Amino acid sequence: MDASQVSNVTEMVNALQSPGGIPNHPLVFMVLAVLTFALHILFVQLLLGTSVITIWGSFSKNTHWRRLAAAMLKVAKVSTSVAIVFGVAPLLFVQVVYDPHWYASNVLSAMWVIAFIFILIFAYWGIYYYYFQNSKNKDKTVQPKSRWAMIFSLALMLVVGFIMHSLTSQMLHPELWKDWYTPNGVLDYSGSKLHAYNVWRFAFFISMAIPVAGAMLVSYRRFKSVRSDADHGYLNFAGELGKTWIKVGSVISAALYVSWMMTIPETAGDFATSFWGIIGGVLVLFYAVWAQVRLNGEAKFCSYMALPLALVIGLVVAISREMLRYEILDGFFGYDFMDYKIVFDWYSTIHFFATFLIVGGAVLTYFLTVAWQAGQTVGVYTPSPFVNRLGTIAIWIISIWTFMFLAVGFYVWAFR
Numbered sequence: 001m002d003a004s005q006v007s008n009v010t011e012m013v014n015a016l017q018s019p020g021g022i023p024n025h026p027l028v029f030m031v032l033a034v035l036t037f038a039l040h041i042l043f044v045q046l047l048l049g050t051s052v053i054t055i056w057g058s059f060s061k062n063t064h065w066r067r068l069a070a071a072m073l074k075v076a077k078v079s080t081s082v083a084i085v086f087g088v089a090p091l092l093f094v095q096v097v098y099d100p101h102w103y104a105s106n107v108l109s110a111m112w113v114i115a116f117i118f119i120l121i122f123a124y125w126g127i128y129y130y131y132f133q134n135s136k137n138k139d140k141t142v143q144p145k146s147r148w149a150m151i152f153s154l155a156l157m158l159v160v161g162f163i164m165h166s167l168t169s170q171m172l173h174p175e176l177w178k179d180w181y182t183p184n185g186v187l188d189y190s191g192s193k194l195h196a197y198n199v200w201r202f203a204f205f206i207s208m209a210i211p212v213a214g215a216m217l218v219s220y221r222r223f224k225s226v227r228s229d230a231d232h233g234y235l236n237f238a239g240e241l242g243k244t245w246i247k248v249g250s251v252i253s254a255a256l257y258v259s260w261m262m263t264i265p266e267t268a269g270d271f272a273t274s275f276w277g278i279i280g281g282v283l284v285l286f287y288a289v290w291a292q293v294r295l296n297g298e299a300k301f302c303s304y305m306a307l308p309l310a311l312v313i314g315l316v317v318a319i320s321r322e323m324l325r326y327e328i329l330d331g332f333f334g335y336d337f338m339d340y341k342i343v344f345d346w347y348s349t350i351h352f353f354a355t356f357l358i359v360g361g362a363v364l365t366y367f368l369t370v371a372w373q374a375g376q377t378v379g380v381y382t383p384s385p386f387v388n389r390l391g392t393i394a395i396w397i398i399s400i401w402t403f404m405f406l407a408v409g410f411y412v413w414a415f416r
């Protein structure tokens with residue numbers, strides 16, 4: 001591309017930016033985008049990895065595998081919900097600072113963006129159908145029914161992920177948007193194509209499901225082993241499998257990371273050999289070494305560290321991924337999200353963080369306490385009065401928040 005073509009693209013992209021500005025410094029949105037993306041992709045990987053274990057175990061004749069499959073199905077279900085919630089968050093932040101790119105990419109593939117919702121609904125339904133078909137069965141070692149639903153769900157989840165991947169890839173090519181919109185000079189309004197993708201990049205993010213699910217297994221063994229009715233033979237089987245998955249999976253993922261870096265767009269210059277280009281892959285490989293060195297014997301503390309460590313590594317990869325986008329969109333095309341016009345709005349900023357910390361914090365504390373204690377209790381779990389009070393407080397906080405939300409909406413609608 002010559003300089004005048006690049007400047008045409010820069011002008012086009014800047015013209016697409018919202019003139020209304022944003023309510024706080026662009027860096028705030030960017031930090032939140034990276035943070036929530038790291039959480040999103042961790043739970044996506046957890047859901048994919050534990051779904052694979054569920055499917056594999058459902059076809060296995062080994063009773064340990066069958067039990068593990070039933071246990072991991074629960075993780076897959078919860079991870080799907082969390083992945084979706086944490087999927088919406090980066091969506092909100094990316095569309096704020098990269099609105100020209102995000103919306104252009106979405107409009108170019110509008111049919112897929114709409115289909116995304118329906119595909120996701122069917123994928124979610126698949127997991128629950130499988131769950132309800134088998135939940136009444138107390139003996140987790142018999143062959144489960146309707147295994148097709150679980151396979152169907154996993155396949156659709158991958159399609160959903162691929163759509164997101166493609167939208168993200170299309171954002172990186174503003175120089176091609178016009179060609180995609182007018183193939184051979186004829187306008188194409190259909191939005192029926194996904195125009196850009198990078199198999200290595202997609203495979204890298206998906207392959208991280210192996211070490212992340214491995215981390216889940218290692219934590220699962222540790223968590224359940226404190227119960228008086230613990231079956232250590234079964235739990236050690238899960239733990240050993242987890243260690244292998246972390247080690248083998250991290251090596252596979254690191255290789256895919258290198259392939260991704262070798263195939264990034266030319267507009268990224270020498271990003272692949274820069275600090276941020278290298279560090280992501282190095283840390284993924286480090287995960288294998290860590291598992292080899294630290295997950296020996298009981299590994300009481302390190303077993304619990306496996307998942308948080310996966311999150312930290314994912315966070316660094318998320319930063320690398322964001323730096324790549326910045327390198328292309330600012331470095332080559334001259335769109336710097338940091339220059340976004342700011343129109344400070346303290347109410348919405350305070351409202352957002354207060355919701356995040358107070359509402360999210362209170363409800364999560366309650367849920368996590370109940371889940372943790374119930375998981376380690378033999379027989380029926382009865383929450384203590386303190387935990388019950390925590391639940392009541394969480395409900396009050398949500399009710400007050402909902403009331404405030406509606407009241408502000410009504411006030412704006414009626415009086416402004």
Ligand code: HEM
Pocket residue numbers: 037040041044080083084086087088089090091092094120157158160161162164165166167168169201202205206321
């Ligand atoms: C449950 C199945 C899902 C899977 C397997 C999945 C997978 C992925 C993957 C692989 C990426 C990284 C793409 C890349 O950088 O190449 C990604 C990014 C993303 N996903 Fe998901 N995702 C899922 C659901 C969702 C949902 C329900 C939402 C929100 C409605 C969502 C929103 C996002 C966003 C906003 C990004 C980042 C876009 C960007 O930074 O440009 N995802 N997802």
